[in-house]
Amino acid sequence: MTEGVIFDIKKYAIHDGPGIRTTVFFKGCPLACRWCHNPEGISVRSERIYRQEHCVSCGECIQICPQKVITQTVDGNITDSAKCDMCRACAEQCPSGAVEFVGRKVTVDEVVRQIEKDTAFYDQSGGGITFSGGEPLMQPEFLLNLLDACCHLDFHRTVDTTGYADAGLLLKVAQKTNLFLYDLKMMDATKHRNFTGVSNQLILDNLKRLSENKARIQVRIPIIPGINDDVDNINSTADFIAALPGIERIAILPFHNSARGKYGRLGMECMSSDIQRPSNDHLSQIAGWLEQSGLQVTIGG
Numbered sequence: 001m002t003e004g005v006i007f008d009i010k011k012y013a014i015h016d017g018p019g020i021r022t023t024v025f026f027k028g029c030p031l032a033c034r035w036c037h038n039p040e041g042i043s044v045r046s047e048r049i050y051r052q053e054h055c056v057s058c059g060e061c062i063q064i065c066p067q068k069v070i071t072q073t074v075d076g077n078i079t080d081s082a083k084c085d086m087c088r089a090c091a092e093q094c095p096s097g098a099v100e101f102v103g104r105k106v107t108v109d110e111v112v113r114q115i116e117k118d119t120a121f122y123d124q125s126g127g128g129i130t131f132s133g134g135e136p137l138m139q140p141e142f143l144l145n146l147l148d149a150c151c152h153l154d155f156h157r158t159v160d161t162t163g164y165a166d167a168g169l170l171l172k173v174a175q176k177t178n179l180f181l182y183d184l185k186m187m188d189a190t191k192h193r194n195f196t197g198v199s200n201q202l203i204l205d206n207l208k209r210l211s212e213n214k215a216r217i218q219v220r221i222p223i224i225p226g227i228n229d230d231v232d233n234i235n236s237t238a239d240f241i242a243a244l245p246g247i248e249r250i251a252i253l254p255f256h257n258s259a260r261g262k263y264g265r266l267g268m269e270c271m272s273s274d275i276q277r278p279s280n281d282h283l284s285q286i287a288g289w290l291e292q293s294g295l296q297v298t299i300g301g
Contacts, residue, residue, distance in 0.1 A: 004106060005026070006111070007027045008031045010022065015301030017179055020124075020299050021122070022115045022128075023129075023132050025133055025262075026135065026213065028043065030198060031139065033229070035272040040103070046102065048091075050072055050138045051098045052075075052098070054098035055076055056096045057072065060093045061091075063171050076221055094123055095201055108142070119153075122155060129155050130159075130160055131160065133160070135164075137166075143159075151176055155235050156177050156178050160220075163182055163203040164203050167205070170209065171210075174215045179216045180217045182220065182222075183198060183219075183222070184219050184241075186237075187204075187233055187237055188252065189201065208244060221252050221253065223254050226274035227276065228282065229286060241293070252283060255272070257272070257273070
């Protein structure tokens with residue numbers, strides 16, 4: 001039975017495709033965007049989170065840890081992550097929920113049993129299943145098997161992707177997918193590599209391939225003030241998209257700081273802590289720039 005690693009299954013999602021949906025979040029992403037709002041989805045490995053504000057200093061985790069890698073200090077517990085074997089004993093023992101692990105292995109059948117519970121919502125609203133992340137294409141066998149299972153159940157299937165994947169795999173996924181939510185960050189190759197860690201050439205080429213193969217696509221552009229919200233980038237993006245067949249619409253997604261706390265709990269540096277949400281006036285201005293190229297634009301998911 002094929003297994004994959006996920007970090008969440010979100011019920012009653014209304015911004016991840018049409019209707020009421022269940023969104024399955026895959027762990028692992030080939031990009032490292034400085035503004036990532038799901039930092040727990042970047043690594044494909046399970047990760048340990050410690051919430052000091054929830055800790056009651058009972059010492060239960062220290063006593064049960066088989067590796068003896070947790071130390072109690074006046075500033076909270078410290079774990080030697082290099083020696084931790086991720087056995088999860090500390091999280092299971094913790095009475096206050098201060099310790100948890102993000103990322104778990106699941107089988108296709110386990111996921112299907114979860115999403116089947118909401119069949120009535122999909123039927124009534126025209127919704128279905130969205131595979132997001134992270135990047136679902138980083139776990140190709142798991143994704144393809146899930147898509148097959150959802151095809152069999154006649155669920156609407158959406159894949160939310162960075163587009164940074166093998167072209168052959170992407171086209172294979174397209175044969176089993178009703179809709180792509182395709183992320184497009186910026187057009188300048190140097191800036192894209194600087195802010196995401198990878199080139200945008202494969203992403204742009206794959207978007208062309210999908211559109212030429214008549215896939216249904218909605219492009220999503222995260223609006224990050226000071227990084228990709230300038231008129232030159234928006235106009236270049238509009239020119240590129242307008243030349244492609246079959247792009248249904250563009251959704252511009254305003255940056256928000258809601259993920260800041262996740263970085264600290266994961267022991268990661270937040271590279272976007274000084275970025276502010278774009279104003280509504282600026283979002284409307286960006287939408288206007290895109291609409292000048294004849295594109296249908298919405299603000300938000």
